[in-house]
Amino acid sequence: MHIEVIATICEARSDEFLHKTVIVVDVLRATSTIITALMNGCKGVVPVETVIKAKELAREGDLLGGERYCKKIPGFDFGNSPLEYSREAVQGKRVILTTTNGTRGIQKATKADRVLAGALINAKAVAEAAIDLKRDTVIVCAGTQDVFSLEDGICAGLILDEIAAILGESQMMTNDFGLAMRGSYLEAKDRLLATLLACTNGKKMKKSGFLADVELCAKVNTTDCVPVLEHDQMVLYQR
Amino acid sequence: MHIEVIATICEARSDEFLHKTVIVVDVLRATSTIITALMNGCKGVVPVETVIKAKELAREGDLLGGERYCKKIPGFDFGNSPLEYSREAVQGKRVILTTTNGTRGIQKATKADRVLAGALINAKAVAEAAIDLKRDTVIVCAGTQDVFSLEDGICAGLILDEIAAILGESQMMTNDFGLAMRGSYLEAKDRLLATLLACTNGKKMKKSGFLADVELCAKVNTTDCVPVLEHDQMVLYQR
Numbered sequence: 001m002h003i004e005v006i007a008t009i010c011e012a013r014s015d016e017f018l019h020k021t022v023i024v025v026d027v028l029r030a031t032s033t034i035i036t037a038l039m040n041g042c043k044g045v046v047p048v049e050t051v052i053k054a055k056e057l058a059r060e061g062d063l064l065g066g067e068r069y070c071k072k073i074p075g076f077d078f079g080n081s082p083l084e085y086s087r088e089a090v091q092g093k094r095v096i097l098t099t100t101n102g103t104r105g106i107q108k109a110t111k112a113d114r115v116l117a118g119a120l121i122n123a124k125a126v127a128e129a130a131i132d133l134k135r136d137t138v139i140v141c142a143g144t145q146d147v148f149s150l151e152d153g154i155c156a157g158l159i160l161d162e163i164a165a166i167l168g169e170s171q172m173m174t175n176d177f178g179l180a181m182r183g184s185y186l187e188a189k190d191r192l193l194a195t196l197l198a199c200t201n202g203k204k205m206k207k208s209g210f211l212a213d214v215e216l217c218a219k220v221n222t223t224d225c226v227p228v229l230e231h232d233q234m235v236l237y238q239r
Numbered sequence: 240m241h242i243e244v245i246a247t248i249c250e251a252r253s254d255e256f257l258h259k260t261v262i263v264v265d266v267l268r269a270t271s272t273i274i275t276a277l278m279n280g281c282k283g284v285v286p287v288e289t290v291i292k293a294k295e296l297a298r299e300g301d302l303l304g305g306e307r308y309c310k311k312i313p314g315f316d317f318g319n320s321p322l323e324y325s326r327e328a329v330q331g332k333r334v335i336l337t338t339t340n341g342t343r344g345i346q347k348a349t350k351a352d353r354v355l356a357g358a359l360i361n362a363k364a365v366a367e368a369a370i371d372l373k374r375d376t377v378i379v380c381a382g383t384q385d386v387f388s389l390e391d392g393i394c395a396g397l398i399l400d401e402i403a404a405i406l407g408e409s410q411m412m413t414n415d416f417g418l419a420m421r422g423s424y425l426e427a428k429d430r431l432l433a434t435l436l437a438c439t440n441g442k443k444m445k446k447s448g449f450l451a452d453v454e455l456c457a458k459v460n461t462t463d464c465v466p467v468l469e470h471d472q473m474v475l476y477q478r
Contacts, residue, residue, distance in 0.1 A: 007246060007387070007416075148246070150415035176389035176438050177246075184422035199415050 001171055002136045003163060005156045005178035008143035009105045017112035021135040023126055023159065024109055024117055026142035027151040028201040029080050030102020031117040031227075032217040033065070034234050036082035039225040041091035044233035047103035054098045063090065066098035070208050073098070081213050094233070101142040106229060109140060115229035116237065120155050120192065120217060125224045127162035129237050139178070150184075150199035151217075154192070157185025158220065193218040240410055241375045242402060244395045244417035247382035248344045256351035260374040262365055262398065263348055263356055265381035266390040267440045268319050269341020270356040270466075271456040272304070273473050275321035278464040280330035283472035286342035293337045302329065305337035309447050312337070320452050333472070340381040345468060348379060354468035355476065359394050359431065359456060364463040366401035368476050378417070389423075389438035390456075393431070396424025397459065432457040 006012050025031055034045045048054045051066070051073055058064055065078040065085070072079030078089070080099050097103055109115045113135055118126040130137045139159060141152035160182045164172035174182070188195040196202040196218045205214050227234035245251050264270055273284045287293045290305070290312055297303055304317035304324070311318030317328070319338050336342055348354045352374055357365040369376045378398060380391035399421045403411035413421070427434040435441040435457045444453050466473035 147414075148416045148419070150418050153415075153419045175386075176392075177387045179389050179434075179438060180387070180392045180419065180423040183424075183426035184419040187422035187426040195418075199418060 002173045004175045005139045005181050007148045008146050010146040012140050014108055014111045019113050021114045021130050021133045021137045022109040022112035023139045024105040025152045025155045026102030027119050027155050027217050030099040032119040033082045034117050034227050035122050035225050037085040037090050038227050038236050039223050040087040043094045044235045045095045045097050046233040047106040048098050049107050054096045058096050063093050063095045065095050105140050105142040117227040120220050121222045123158045124162045124221045125226045127159050129226045149201055151196050153181045154185045157181035241412045243414045244378045244420050246387045247385050249385040251379050253347055253350045258352050260353045260369050260372045260376045261348040261351035262378045263344040264391045264394045265341030266358050266394050266456050269338040271358040272321045273356050273466050274361050274464050276324040276329050277466050277475050278462050279326040282333045283474045284334045284336050285472045286345040287337050288346050293335045297335050302332050302334045304334050344379050344381040356466040359459050360461045362397045363401045363460045364465045366398050368465045388440055390435050392420045393424045396420035
């Protein structure tokens with residue numbers, strides 16, 4: 001199985017996704033939030049690029065979620081903290097979500113055969129889903145404003161590691177960037193929270209009062225839930 | 240000291256190099272070759288972008304070196320193997336060098352305050368020189384045809400590690416990509432040759448009969464020689 005890892009959304013060329021499985025990774029926090037919402041019974045998360053589009057799409061009973069530069073958008077029900085997307089808040093509801101990077105990554109990947117959402121919390125499950133789909137796979141690290149983010153790279157490395165553990169080393173082929181990310185993950189695996197708190201986004205989130213979010217997002221394989229894009233919304237992937 | 244690591248030449252914006260020290264890294268093989276040539280008494284290495292420019296610049300007594308896609312250029316004295324640049328071959332001579340990636344990286348960095356050449360073989364020495372120059376520093380991984388190359392990333396990680404060892408951890412600040420490269424280096428440090436042979440360029444070079452080059456380029460801190468760009472040529476950096 002061939003898995004290419006891409007450092008940022010802006011490096012991703014959407015034509016290269018044709019006939020492939022794309023895993024979008026935005027650990028802090030968009031994909032961690034989408035996974036958490038679906039895990040808590042949300043019907044579907046609709047990722048959109050702009051605030052205006054989010055408001056246009058919202059129908060009676062929908063929830064609006066999202067952030068710009070880590071801050072909740074005025075008039076929205078939620079920000080982009082996974083802790084807000086509790087069962088009480090989202091069960092049976094649809095969420096329209098717009099974030100600075102992660103939802104853009106999903107939008108850019110729509111030419112892919114299937115688009116999955118990955119994070120540290122569902123790394124093994126998303127690895128299994130990608131194997132199950134039997135396609136060449138691209139892991140897109142969302143990054144931040146077109147700059148590489150360490151937490152996304154480490155998550156890509158973990159997903160590669162999970163795939164290699166399932167298929168065997170010789171069956172997991174990746175590009176040089178993927179090899180580097182896997183090395184970076186292996187070096188950091190015993191102190192992931194500290195590593196996330198030392199990188200640009202982690203420092204920023206801690207400073208903005210979101211330490212609990214970083215703690216949640218730094219946990220590995222806490223859920224089997226894998227979001228997959230069906231038409232315009234992320235829903236639970238079913239084998 | 241702030242050290243930014245950039246994944247490929249095409250990501251480097253030359254205006255961002257103003258007033259900074261730039262370390263260009265092309266482990267396989269341009270910077271390893273330039274270091275080896277100067278170590279062996281070569282007067283200076285002139286990096287140029289094109290074959291035509293190399294031929295135009297060559298004066299009586301100069302040597303022409305370079306490659307395109309790993310192969311020696313017809314009519315040139317040498318290819319891009321550091322093993323060719325022996326003391327017998329280069330002492331007292333000037334070399335005009337053109338390679339696919341590394342010399343392009345040096346050309347792109349000319350707006351910097353100083354341009355140094357780094358590789359695994361001189362990592363500690365180039366770290367010391369960068370500290371000595373007391374500027375914000377950018378490590379440019381040359382990559383291959385605008386794609387990230389693992390060996391350059393690992394070398395960047397080693398240079399960061401050397402700087403942290405000299406200045407102390409709290410005095411070495413880097414970007415998320417730098418943190419990832421340092422992790423990747425630390426994970427691979429006890430089997431660097433195997434790691435280089437597992438990445439795209441290493442595999443290609445072994446297949447093309449250049450295993451001895453990879454072996455030479457995978458050795459760490461075998462020389463104190465640091466090339467620095469003076470006007471149009473790389474010469475030995477003197478403190």
